[in-house]
Amino acid sequence: MPTSHSRVGVASVCAAALTFSGLLATGLIAAQPAAAADPAGYQNVRINEVTSSNNDTVELYNTGAIAVSVSGWKMADDGFSPQSFTPSSSTIAPGGFITFNSPKGLGDSDKLVIYTADGTVVDRVDWATGRAKPAMARCGGDGTGAWVTATTVTTFGAPNASGCPVSAPAASRIRINELTSDGADTVELYNGGTSAVGIGAWKYVDSDTAHSPALISSSSPSTTSIPAGGYATFDSTLGLGASDSLFLVDGNGTTVDSVTWATDGAKPSDERCANGTGWFTTSTTATLGGANSCSGGTGGGGTGGHLLGGGGSLTSGCTPEAPSGTGSTPAGTLAWPGGLDVTIADDVCAFTTSTGPEGRDVSGLAFDPARPSVLWAVKNKNWLFKLVKSNGKWIPDASWSATGKQIHFAGGSGQPDSEGLTVGANGHLYVTSERDNADNTVPKDTIMEFDPAATGTTLSPVHQWDMTSQFPQLDTGSKDDANLGFEGVGYVPDSWLTANGWIDPLTGAAYDPADYPLHGSGLFFAGLEWDGTLHVYGLDSDGTSTTFGTISTGKASVMDVTFDAGTQRIVATCDNTCGETHTFLKVNTAGAIVPDVTYTNPAVMPTDNLEGFAIAPASACVNGSREAVWSDDGSYGFGSGSSSYGHALYSGTFPC
Numbered sequence: 001m002p003t004s005h006s007r008v009g010v011a012s013v014c015a016a017a018l019t020f021s022g023l024l025a026t027g028l029i030a031a032q033p034a035a036a037a038d039p040a041g042y043q044n045v046r047i048n049e050v051t052s053s054n055n056d057t058v059e060l061y062n063t064g065a066i067a068v069s070v071s072g073w074k075m076a077d078d079g080f081s082p083q084s085f086t087p088s089s090s091t092i093a094p095g096g097f098i099t100f101n102s103p104k105g106l107g108d109s110d111k112l113v114i115y116t117a118d119g120t121v122v123d124r125v126d127w128a129t130g131r132a133k134p135a136m137a138r139c140g141g142d143g144t145g146a147w148v149t150a151t152t153v154t155t156f157g158a159p160n161a162s163g164c165p166v167s168a169p170a171a172s173r174i175r176i177n178e179l180t181s182d183g184a185d186t187v188e189l190y191n192g193g194t195s196a197v198g199i200g201a202w203k204y205v206d207s208d209t210a211h212s213p214a215l216i217s218s219s220s221p222s223t224t225s226i227p228a229g230g231y232a233t234f235d236s237t238l239g240l241g242a243s244d245s246l247f248l249v250d251g252n253g254t255t256v257d258s259v260t261w262a263t264d265g266a267k268p269s270d271e272r273c274a275n276g277t278g279w280f281t282t283s284t285t286a287t288l289g290g291a292n293s294c295s296g297g298t299g300g301g302g303t304g305g306h307l308l309g310g311g312g313s314l315t316s317g318c319t320p321e322a323p324s325g326t327g328s329t330p331a332g333t334l335a336w337p338g339g340l341d342v343t344i345a346d347d348v349c350a351f352t353t354s355t356g357p358e359g360r361d362v363s364g365l366a367f368d369p370a371r372p373s374v375l376w377a378v379k380n381k382n383w384l385f386k387l388v389k390s391n392g393k394w395i396p397d398a399s400w401s402a403t404g405k406q407i408h409f410a411g412g413s414g415q416p417d418s419e420g421l422t423v424g425a426n427g428h429l430y431v432t433s434e435r436d437n438a439d440n441t442v443p444k445d446t447i448m449e450f451d452p453a454a455t456g457t458t459l460s461p462v463h464q465w466d467m468t469s470q471f472p473q474l475d476t477g478s479k480d481d482a483n484l485g486f487e488g489v490g491y492v493p494d495s496w497l498t499a500n501g502w503i504d505p506l507t508g509a510a511y512d513p514a515d516y517p518l519h520g521s522g523l524f525f526a527g528l529e530w531d532g533t534l535h536v537y538g539l540d541s542d543g544t545s546t547t548f549g550t551i552s553t554g555k556a557s558v559m560d561v562t563f564d565a566g567t568q569r570i571v572a573t574c575d576n577t578c579g580e581t582h583t584f585l586k587v588n589t590a591g592a593i594v595p596d597v598t599y600t601n602p603a604v605m606p607t608d609n610l611e612g613f614a615i616a617p618a619s620a621c622v623n624g625s626r627e628a629v630w631s632d633d634g635s636y637g638f639g640s641g642s643s644s645y646g647h648a649l650y651s652g653t654f655p656c
Helices: 496-497
Strands: 045-050 057-062 074-076 097-101 110-113 120-129 135-139 146-150 174-179 186-191 203-206 231-235 244-249 257-261 269-273 279-283 342-344 362-368 371-379 382-390 393-398 405-407 416-423 429-436 439-450 463-466 486-493 523-526 531-540 545-552 560-564 569-574 579-587 594-602 611-615 624-634 650-656
Touching: 045 110, 110 463, 120 244, 120 257, 146 257, 174 244, 174 257, 362 429, 362 486, 362 560, 362 624, 371 416, 382 416, 393 650, 416 439, 416 523, 416 560, 429 486, 439 486, 439 523, 439 531, 463 531, 486 496, 486 569, 496 523, 523 560, 545 594, 560 611, 569 611
Parallel strands: 362 416, 362 611, 416 486, 486 560
Antiparallel strands: 045 057, 045 135, 057 097, 074 110, 110 120, 135 146, 174 186, 174 269, 186 231, 203 244, 244 257, 269 279, 342 650, 362 371, 371 382, 382 393, 382 405, 416 429, 429 439, 439 463, 486 523, 523 531, 531 545, 560 569, 569 579, 579 594, 611 624, 624 650
16 A cells, blocks of 8 residues: 656658567557446547548547447538548547548538538538648647648558647647536637747637637637736637537647537536646536646546446445655556546445455456356455456456455464465465554565465465565654555466566576476566565475565666556556656666566546556457456545545456
């Protein structure tokens, strides 16, 4: 458990890729399970690139985490007369693209409007003379970035450039930053550039094509300029509906930015998180005229992910805990490569026990490689849970124990401060503990092996390995220091280590499992919260162990560790202490295990003590995607009154 120690312009549009060194993982994001389906998935579809040259081609992009059918969809130009088009595919996969040639032709100065089969406006873009030749494309993020004019390269059917050129005009830095459709229907614009931008001739329009664009300067209050780093707010004279869109158009008639939201999505407000740059989420507090609070409630911004599910009320005695120790995201961290939508995946206050009646402290998570329909969870206050899916949620398997099983140290004693777990090759569960909660000022950094097939409501270890003496820095008489020990553990098969040429630190030669005849068929990587290091052990069947040294993750802390066969990487997770990030480690050409790439969590998730992380095995892949699950150690969510308050588990998707 952690403590507080710790758009218009010249651009060359190029494809981007996600890489795990030699592993290329691009275009792999796919459908989330049906239980997490977004009922307004079409609102995640955005016009992403368009040309009024040659074949008048249009590209649409799906920013969401579920596939969206475009069957029966239509398009219109500035005549607003919808007409059917023939897309390259009838469905857009999550993170995917479709293209089509405009059946009407697109003019040198024109607009493009996309409609669903029932006539709902999905997205719209307007351009001035010459701006869509050879093409206009979103720059700075597919589906959400500023519009720029491509000069040499088009990328229809593939990602656009990841960033906007420094030569882009200042107007391209203006973004719709926050809005509310509740009461005054107020819009906030933000200038992310370094110079003031005049907006006296700029206009805005909503999704009602019968409406003519309205001048910002004729709205109240009248606004004609936005200073660098500053804000402008005005009340919409067009009104904004519970489910609507807003399009911002410059003085030349070119769309600068847009946002679409689902029913009640902009109540009390929709805001970009991070301020000026991120996806839209629904906030619990409006901050018009200032930096966004990102105090997300239900999620649900139109161009970003959604936090779905939740509900229920807290039961008596269930007391969530606010996060502590929040730090910044390390430089070079990449955006989450999976789906943008996330589902609350447990019942409210589902993990109350006799030693943890407040319902908090769910920490380590691990999928069972042999049975991916099973998710194991460990609670700090010495409990194990076998979870299975029911109606889209992870619930305790009643055939194993509907209330979890209590675990003890060897001999049946003590209350392990159980933080991490992994599944070994023998199907047994290996659990780490930092200390004995019955004596919480003294570290007790152990790895315990449990047989999940054992009968009874309590479990004692088959074997137990104590490494406490290796960490004297934790033995200071302070319970805070004692609480910074083994936080996660992952089982890594020998076959991966040998195939990748890992050098054994003890011999200086290629690792040979035969040198350690009692250790089984893999090693265990335990994550130390104290300094973010991994400690490698061979756990022998006679109760002894071999220590293979220490690996740096490059992070201040580690909260969970897992080996992912899908990416062929060891994954070290850090919670809000490190900005909610996951570092994937590889074996480099010198035979050392080193960080490869780091990803953030999906943007819609709360910034909490999200200590547990697990990715489903590749055998569980559906349409190129598999489940990822997080656990909130404090079950705090976005705070009291939010739909996530009192919930511990979140479910998203990760590429196969």
